[in-house]
Amino acid sequence: MSSLTRRTVRDSLSVAITVGTYGVAFGAASVAAGFTVLQSCLFSLLTFTGASQFAAVGVVASGGAAASAVAAAALLGTRNALYGIQMAPLLKVKGVRRLLAAHITIDESTGVALSQAPRGVAAMREGFWITGTGVFIFWNIFTLLGALGAKALGNPASWGLDAAVPAAFLGLLWPRLVTNFLRAVAVASMAFAILITPWLPAGLPIIATTVVAVALGWRAR
């Protein structure tokens, strides 16, 4: 293995393990929301995009309608389509390999692939596949552990699980807030969500808050 390849593998695996462990929080949140251990694991195996999974179980936990839960997950999943557009010309795969590539097209695999650009196209591809596969393995193992753990613990509030979920959302949000404008978008969105909460059925304010993104993204800055 050349030293360049080794660096790509190291980058990929360190991301895969770190991110994979977040699966504990998802497994726990999913069971606390009322999903079974099996359903929680199926979420991670088949949906495999963390923020969308957290959103779906989060809306269910807050008493929202099924349609709101699915819509929130899908809206968060749209960015994976944009990642696919960037990754497809790089990977150049067809058939089953294309389906596999699509399934592991997430924040982390795309991020590591793009970060390997200075090391060449081969390193970018390697970064994509190793990170995507690695996150998939660890994410699913830790989802199972989190789900089993939450099931054993019982009352979510008694163990602070009901605060772990919003904290997880805050943790997912935090690294995205890299400019003052993006921080302002987050604060405006939170204020808007609080404001409309008493006026809409549970779960709907989450979807409705996307109008803040549309309003603030409409004009170029």
Added chain:
Amino acid sequence: MSSMVMWIVLGATCVLCFSLKLLGHLIPEPWLANPRLQRINALIPISLLSALVVAQGVVVKTHVVIDHRLAGLAVALAALFAKAPFPVVVVAAAATSALVYHLH
């Protein structure tokens, strides 16, 4: 929510999220090159995650409720400012919230 509806949420979420991933690999790049669409799409995760923090942290059904969860969120925020890793943030929030819950 009935167990049937839970399965529907699971199934629909899986199908839609995978379809979106595959869509990106299938459609030609110029399709989504619209800068306005890209700007809005970049902001949607931020708005949604912010709304989810609110919905999960300070809301019960359709009411804004301040309780033990907010204490957990405050500690999570402090941990994030201190550059703590994700698992530490979540566990610190859970521990704080559980403590406040039992003290009351």
